Amino acid sequence: xxxxxxxxGAGFIGSHLCGYxxxxxxxxxxxxxxxxxxxxxxxxxxxxxxxxxxNKDVSGKFTVKGDVRQVYNLASPASPVDYQxxxxxxxxxxxxxxxxLLELAEEKNAAYLFASTSEVYGNxxxxxxxxxxxxxxxxxxxxxCYDEAKRFGxxxxxxxxxxxxxxxxxxxxxxxxxxxxxKNDGRVVPNFIEQALGNEPLTVYGKGGQTRSFCYVSDMxxxxxxxxxxxxxxxxxxxxxVETSISGLAEKIIRLSKSRSKxxxxxxxxxxxxxxxxxxxxxxxxxxxxxxxxxxxxxxxTISYFQKL
Ligand code: UDP
Numbered sequence: 001x002x003x004x005x006x007x008x009g010a011g012f013i014g015s016h017l018c019g020y021x022x023x024x025x026x027x028x029x030x031x032x033x034x035x036x037x038x039x040x041x042x043x044x045x046x047x048x049x050x051x052x053x054x055n056k057d058v059s060g061k062f063t064v065k066g067d068v069r070q071v072y073n074l075a076s077p078a079s080p081v082d083y084q085x086x087x088x089x090x091x092x093x094x095x096x097x098x099x100x101l102l103e104l105a106e107e108k109n110a111a112y113l114f115a116s117t118s119e120v121y122g123n124x125x126x127x128x129x130x131x132x133x134x135x136x137x138x139x140x141x142x143x144x145c146y147d148e149a150k151r152f153g154x155x156x157x158x159x160x161x162x163x164x165x166x167x168x169x170x171x172x173x174x175x176x177x178x179x180x181x182x183k184n185d186g187r188v189v190p191n192f193i194e195q196a197l198g199n200e201p202l203t204v205y206g207k208g209g210q211t212r213s214f215c216y217v218s219d220m221x222x223x224x225x226x227x228x229x230x231x232x233x234x235x236x237x238x239x240x241x242v243e244t245s246i247s248g249l250a251e252k253i254i255r256l257s258k259s260r261s262k263x264x265x266x267x268x269x270x271x272x273x274x275x276x277x278x279x280x281x282x283x284x285x286x287x288x289x290x291x292x293x294x295x296x297x298x299x300x301x302t303i304s305y306f307q308k309l
Contacts, residue, residue: 001108002069003027003248005090007058008036012181013115013173013220014074018042020221022050029064031101033057035089036077041180058100059092068108070228073101074115076150080143081186082270085196087145094149095156102168111167113228115155116235118174119147119278127241131172131235141271154235161233169186169227175240176279178217178298179305189214191297193306194241206268210249215240216298219291226287239278240291256296257303 004021008014009030014037021028030042033052045051056062058075062161064182076093077083083090098114105112121129137147157168179187184190195202212216223238244252248261283289293301 002067002108003029004219005029005031005064005068005071005104005110007031007071007073007097008037008075008115010034010042010053011037011074011078012041012178013176013217014222015041015180016178016221017074017224018051020225022048028052029054029301031056031062032075033056034077035086036082036182036185038182057097059068059096062100064104068104068110069104071101071110072112072115072224072228073098073111075101077114077146078117078137079185079187080146082294083146084142089150090145094153098153098156102156102166106160106164107283110161111228112151112157113169113171113224114129114222116142116154116170116172117146117150118172118237118278119143120151120154120172121276122147123271123273124275127275127304128241128279129237131237132283138271143271149159166234167280169230170234170236171224171227172235172237173220174215174237175212176215176217176220176274178302180217183309188212188246189302190247190306192253193257193303196253197303197306199260201262202250202254202265203266203270204247204250204263205266207265208250208263210268210272211245211277213240213243213277214249214270214295214298215291216293216301219293223283223287223289226289230276230285230287236282236286237278237280238283238289239280241278241297242295243275243277243282244295252295253299253303256299
């Protein structure tokens with residue numbers, strides 16, 4: 001049968017993916033440097049007979065023994081605050097890390113899924129974003145270490161597929177949220193929930209008119225696995241096709257958490273994309289996949305998780 005490798009398996013989406021695969025009876029090898037991943041996310045999995053953990057950075061040397069059937073590569077800082085603090089680690093994850101894991105897939109004759117991102121579209125001039133859109137990325141801006149690393153990672157996948165015959169799949173993951181996000185990871189959902197639960201002001205950057213589309217993590221894991229188990233190479237957008245303004249999100253989180261918080265407005269970060277909305281026609285038709293969890297439902301589950309921390 002062969003094991004399944006999840007690189008970045010102690011991170012937010014990676015840890016949910018490990019749990020999901022173990023629930024299906026798979027043998028899972030999690031590799032994580034714990035640079036932005038969190039050992040607590042896999043604490044409940046450690047010691048299980050089908051789970052093993054390798055605490056290594058995939059951009060350096062590591063080995064995986066035995067047969068491997070699938071390699072999921074989710075190993076990279078993903079929050080703008082994290083990747084801007086660690087630009088070199090982020091570029092290494094998107095280059096050496098992607099290559100090392102592609103070589104592992106080649107050696108083991110395993111399928112390989114690369115977790116790419118909606119950030120390949122940068123500040124999009126096309127709306128909603130289809131996979132055919134080439135993007136609008138500042139190559140030397142504060143987000144370039146992440147955006148260009150992921151674009152390079154996609155190019156590496158395409159080259160390994162063409163030259164070495166590796167069975168690659170590219171998922172373009174849009175904003176995802178849920179339990180197991182770090183409360184201090186800087187992304188908007190954990191920031192707003194932490195602030196609301198502490199009855200502190202919610203920090204909306206800019207005027208709050210910028211938009212994102214938020215996908216609950218269980219929907220994302222289903223989409224990622226559907227792509228891995230399909231014959232598609234992608235790239236395929238995975239995300240929730242409901243667009244929300246950031247001020248609308250702030251108001252919703254205040255209401256759902258019954259908070260007394262007010263909203264304060266702070267400076268908009270440089271190159272912050274104005275709008276983001278996935279066109280998921282391809283995922284719907286090729287993978288029969290679409291998100292099921294509404295924003296209210298998903299936020300309630302996430303608020304309960306943060307309340308218990
Ligand atoms: N944002 C905000 N307040 C915060 C954190 C983020 O207004 O405390 C905004 C940010 O400027 C962006 C959006 O929320 O427009 C989503 O930011 P996030 O860092 O979650 O992810 P991004 O989609 O930018 O990668």
